[in-house]
Amino acid sequence: xxxxxxxxxxxxxxxxxxxxxxxxxxxxxxxxxxxxxxxxxxxxxxxxxxxxxxxxxxxxxxxxxxxxxxxxxxxxxxxxxxxxxxxxxxxxxxxxxxxxxxxxxxxxxxxxxxxxxxxxxxxxxxxxxxxxxxxxxxxxxxxxxxxxxxxxxxxxxxxxxxxxxxxxxxxxxxxxxxxxxxxxxxxxxxxxxxxxxxxxxxxxxxxxxxxxxxxxxxxxxxxxxxxxxxxxxxxxxxxx
Numbered sequence: 001x002x003x004x005x006x007x008x009x010x011x012x013x014x015x016x017x018x019x020x021x022x023x024x025x026x027x028x029x030x031x032x033x034x035x036x037x038x039x040x041x042x043x044x045x046x047x048x049x050x051x052x053x054x055x056x057x058x059x060x061x062x063x064x065x066x067x068x069x070x071x072x073x074x075x076x077x078x079x080x081x082x083x084x085x086x087x088x089x090x091x092x093x094x095x096x097x098x099x100x101x102x103x104x105x106x107x108x109x110x111x112x113x114x115x116x117x118x119x120x121x122x123x124x125x126x127x128x129x130x131x132x133x134x135x136x137x138x139x140x141x142x143x144x145x146x147x148x149x150x151x152x153x154x155x156x157x158x159x160x161x162x163x164x165x166x167x168x169x170x171x172x173x174x175x176x177x178x179x180x181x182x183x184x185x186x187x188x189x190x191x192x193x194x195x196x197x198x199x200x201x202x203x204x205x206x207x208x209x210x211x212x213x214x215x216x217x218x219x220x221x222x223x224x225x226x227x228x229x230x231x232x233x234x235x236x237x238x239x240x
Contacts, residue, residue, distance in 0.1 A: 029093040032077050032108055034061040038097030042069055078107040089115035096122040102129050109138050159240040171230040177222045178239035187214030196232035201225035
């Protein structure tokens with residue numbers, strides 16, 4: 001098993017440069033699993049102008065979304081031959097959006113890796129599931145329920161209007177500007193030095209968001225976008 005995982009990772013490293021070239025300009029994606037997560041994702045990709053191949057073992061789901069997607073097919077993608085027949089091996093992007101069937105998720109991800117699909121996203125339902133997918137070599141693992149839970153917790157317990165956390169304990173927050181940042185240009189308020197955060201965007205009532213600069217004067221009631229270490233943006237938002 002260890003040798004197999006090592007082989008998958010080696011193949012992934014060797015094809016990175018080729019994958020970038022292949023994916024340039026290619027707006028096709030296969031979404032495997034058309035449950036709530038997969039169907040929502042597929043619909044948004046279609047809205048953004050991508051060609052979407054939706055695949056599920058449930059013929060009722062395929063029928064339901066067939067008119068909304070570029071293509072839709074009933075297939076069991078735990079079978080590598082089914083993927084090959086659908087031409088998924090020729091896609092540069094694929095999403096494994098399978099729900100609670102962890103075994104199917106792992107098998108489908110493995111088949112996509114063995115087919116050398118260069119950009120694979122997979123939904124995980126737990127951290128352990130996500131760790132397994134990462135060890136296989138899946139390029140992007142998402143835990144939508146966990147991430148949404150963390151996000152909502154921040155909104156419920158704090159003064160944030162929105163919260164997005166990235167890797168390495170770094171976050172982006174939308175919040176009402178606290179008084180300590182208002183009335184003078186941002187360069188003079190020294191928000192970055194005093195609080196360890198950077199104001200990158202600002203929105204006034206009735207206006208669109210715009211970039212913030214050192215010369216920007218934040219006014220009371222403005223909504224701002226702030227970035228920085230998670231603990232720093234949390235503490236800054238609490239000043240509102």
